[in-house]
Amino acid sequence: MIGRLNHVAIAVPDLEAATAQYRDTLGASVRPPQDEPEHGVTVVFIELPNTKVELIHPLGDASPIAAFLEKNPAGGIHHICYEVEDIAAARDRLTAQGARVLGGGEPKIGAHGKPVLFLHPKDFNGCLIELEEV
Amino acid sequence: MIGRLNHVAIAVPDLEAATAQYRDTLGASVRPPQDEPEHGVTVVFIELPNTKVELIHPLGDASPIAAFLEKNPAGGIHHICYEVEDIAAARDRLTAQGARVLGGGEPKIGAHGKPVLFLHPKDFNGCLIELEEV
Numbered sequence: 001m002i003g004r005l006n007h008v009a010i011a012v013p014d015l016e017a018a019t020a021q022y023r024d025t026l027g028a029s030v031r032p033p034q035d036e037p038e039h040g041v042t043v044v045f046i047e048l049p050n051t052k053v054e055l056i057h058p059l060g061d062a063s064p065i066a067a068f069l070e071k072n073p074a075g076g077i078h079h080i081c082y083e084v085e086d087i088a089a090a091r092d093r094l095t096a097q098g099a100r101v102l103g104g105g106e107p108k109i110g111a112h113g114k115p116v117l118f119l120h121p122k123d124f125n126g127c128l129i130e131l132e133e134v
Numbered sequence: 135m136i137g138r139l140n141h142v143a144i145a146v147p148d149l150e151a152a153t154a155q156y157r158d159t160l161g162a163s164v165r166p167p168q169d170e171p172e173h174g175v176t177v178v179f180i181e182l183p184n185t186k187v188e189l190i191h192p193l194g195d196a197s198p199i200a201a202f203l204e205k206n207p208a209g210g211i212h213h214i215c216y217e218v219e220d221i222a223a224a225r226d227r228l229t230a231q232g233a234r235v236l237g238g239g240e241p242k243i244g245a246h247g248k249p250v251l252f253l254h255p256k257d258f259n260g261c262l263i264e265l266e267e268v
Contacts, residue, residue: 001160001161001162002160002161002162002182003182003183004182004183004184004185005139005142005182005184005185005187008139008142008214010259010261011259012259013259018259021258021259024231025227025228025231025233026135026136026216027135027136027227028135028136048136048137048138048139048216049137049138050138050139050184050185051138051139051184051185053139053214055259072260074255074256074259074260075259075260075261076255076259076260076261077211077214077260077261080142080187080211082160082182093159093161094159097158097159099159121208121210122208124155125144125145125146125147125152125155125189125208125209125210126206126208126209126210126211127144127209127210127211
């Protein structure tokens with residue numbers, strides 16, 4: 001069911017410093033920052049040859065990653081995103097097997113303009129998994 | 135400098151259950167478990183179309199991931215691995231810019247039989263980064 005690893009998201013306390021580090025120290029290809037107000041984050045995409053890293057930083061007062069950065073002030077790996085062909089079918093298959101979908105269970109439009117949903121980390125080895133329909 | 139994302143490693147408290155979940159619930163292609171006594175882990179590779187996920191579980195009494203699982207009993211994303219062409223050159227470039235290499239700074243042979251080293255998470259947004267020469 002799951003396909004490609006679409007991205008790894010790293011929550012960072014200082015987006016400018018983290019971006020400069022990936023560009024200058026790690027020598028990666030870095031895109032300009034994008035504000036995603038509907039998701040409460042500013043995102044910088046690091047383009048690797050086979051996938052992406054997303055540096056994410058809180059935007060606004062109710063960012064969904066604010067609590068994570070409070071708990072992990074230096075930052076940390078926040079989630080990984082797997083691609084699926086049919087997100088409604090994936091959700092139905094997962095919930096039928098007892099996995100919990102965060103929020104109301106309905107896919108939302110994600111940072112790439114595609115339907116996404118998040119799975120409960122407690123059901124997946126403490127790992128927050130995003131599914132994105134491609 | 136960094137190339138492909140070689141893998142994302144997820145530390146899991148129950149390797150058999152996590153393997154079954156990736157195979158049966160998430161529908162991924164799963165390889166048999168491999169003991170890596172020199173690294174203190176048993177590894178199951180999940181093969182995605184563009185990269186790998188490595189489920190890792192402690193092996194032996196002095197596993198380097200035992201403390202992580204004590205702190206995160208449900209498991210969690212442990213590290214990410216970027217490929218580099220020349221690991222000695224990568225290390226020299228990084229240490230010249232102030233980044234710290236874990237251990238003695240000399241690359242070791244990793245789970246794939248290639249030279250690897252780990253960078254200090256405090257220098258990289260709280261994210262443990264493995265570099266692997268390919």
